[in-house]
Amino acid sequence: KAGVTQTPRYLIKTRGQQVTLSCSPISGHRSVSWYQQTPGQGLQFLFEYFSETQRNKGNFPGRFSGRQFSNSRSEMNVSTLELGDSALYLCASSLGQGEDGYTFGSGTRLTVV
């Protein structure tokens, strides 16, 4: 069974640009969560979607947004990129609310120059 697929794997963007990352969860998984991982801050929760509704949100500025489609695929968008947004962005899916564990994708490595 296919795992969680994130595209693209790598991205280089310039400050001020915007970027959209995509995540396809495991078939049947309705919950998709997004995390930002940096060496200094670890795994920081961005938001979680379930059945196209944002269910939880972390403490990130409004430049970070997301959505989920009816097929459970999710996208996250970062506008007006800053150098500090350089990170590994991980998507994780679960059947329900994550109580049984998350399956992570390989991530998108975003570099802002």
Add this chain to the structure above:
Amino acid sequence: GQQVMQIPQYQHVQEGEDFTTYCNSSTTLSNIQWYKQRPGGHPVFLIQLVKSGEVKKQKRLTFQFGEAKKNSSLHITATQTTDVGTYFCAGGDSGGSNYKLTFGKGTLLTVNP
């Protein structure tokens, strides 16, 4: 909000030595999950503990959940080079309307062969 602290931040051991990482939450948890992230990889779900005082084993790995459901530990017996990676605990909170998972910053384990 809920905070999950994990210690130590780094641990270097000789192959064959034991290793333990500890996780402490500022609030009582519904459950705790453990993940392993190999260098250059993504977090992989290892196990979930739900009951107070629960102990689970996976080969050389032993996971414990404290009686008060506020702390947890992961112990690896006789480490091998394949154990290298960052081990994350994640505390689950079902207290609000939605389940929330908060990750610790992880313990990076390196093993000298």
